[in-house]
Amino acid sequence: MSLKKYEAFVRTVELGSLTRAAEAMGSTQSRISHVLSTLEEEYGFVLLRRNRSGIRLTEAGAMVLPKMQEILQKDRELTELIGDIRSADAGTVRLGAFTSVAVHWLPGMIRTFQSAHPKAELKMFNGDYHDMEQWLREGEVDLGFVTLPAPEGMRTIPLTQDPLVAIMPKNHRLAQLEEIPIQELGEDPFISLLQSSAHDIHRALDNAGVRPNIKFTTKDDYAILAMVEQGLGISIVPQLLIQGRTQNLAVRPLKPRASRTIALAIPEGKPLPVVEAFAQTAVAWVKEQSGK
Numbered sequence: 001m002s003l004k005k006y007e008a009f010v011r012t013v014e015l016g017s018l019t020r021a022a023e024a025m026g027s028t029q030s031r032i033s034h035v036l037s038t039l040e041e042e043y044g045f046v047l048l049r050r051n052r053s054g055i056r057l058t059e060a061g062a063m064v065l066p067k068m069q070e071i072l073q074k075d076r077e078l079t080e081l082i083g084d085i086r087s088a089d090a091g092t093v094r095l096g097a098f099t100s101v102a103v104h105w106l107p108g109m110i111r112t113f114q115s116a117h118p119k120a121e122l123k124m125f126n127g128d129y130h131d132m133e134q135w136l137r138e139g140e141v142d143l144g145f146v147t148l149p150a151p152e153g154m155r156t157i158p159l160t161q162d163p164l165v166a167i168m169p170k171n172h173r174l175a176q177l178e179e180i181p182i183q184e185l186g187e188d189p190f191i192s193l194l195q196s197s198a199h200d201i202h203r204a205l206d207n208a209g210v211r212p213n214i215k216f217t218t219k220d221d222y223a224i225l226a227m228v229e230q231g232l233g234i235s236i237v238p239q240l241l242i243q244g245r246t247q248n249l250a251v252r253p254l255k256p257r258a259s260r261t262i263a264l265a266i267p268e269g270k271p272l273p274v275v276e277a278f279a280q281t282a283v284a285w286v287k288e289q290s291g292k
Helices: 003-015 018-025 029-043 059-086 099-104 106-116 129-138 182-186 199-207 221-229 273-290
Strands: 048-051 054-057 090-097 119-126 143-147 154-168 189-193 213-218 235-238 250-255 259-267
Touching (some): 029 048, 054 059, 059 273, 090 129, 099 106, 106 119, 143 273, 189 221, 213 221
Parallel strands (some): 090 119, 090 143
């Protein structure tokens, strides 16, 4: 299939003469005439009748004309799309995020990103740390929010340090303290995320030699907040998680301090420009928020 041949035929019909078609294509009348003759030989039927008064479509020519016009239009659209993808103006970003980031960061990041890249599409996958590592390794997502250290084979972009804090009912005995020695968290009923969802928290407890009295385990971050509010136990959570949810909770920093490093992870290789563009937006957005 030769798009140039199609263009020669369509231009000749639309402009009404070989001469004008040649001028529009930067060619010569004889060259356009030769191209049309070659096309007719390939098809085995006549497309145009040529005489002194001009050109006239044959019945067969009238039948193929709209199809050729459609093909040329699709080619123009494809060329435009390729240019958009190369310039990060289009394409799909498959993004993995855990709950606290999905709730408190992504809406703002996505709004900022889409204002600059309105043709881009985002698909969000919400899961825990284990899900994120698996999706990144298997290519299910183009980039994902993780906590360091990240799985091997990933390029990581650190974003922020998110403190871990103790949460408890407001009438809890420990709520009187300005900071909570982590060793004090070993006796009370403890509400825990699954190990795969909270390795930063379990690492902080292990480093302090604390074995919490785990009474409830859940995969849902916000279920922990609700259970603590109801007096069912205490917990350790990332500070980002409780943003806007402290009305019915006592929140205290840990002693010694502990935190998680939130980062973006991108599989090694050459991602689409639109993926890199989202990563740059995320970095700039977090930096702007931390400066407020």
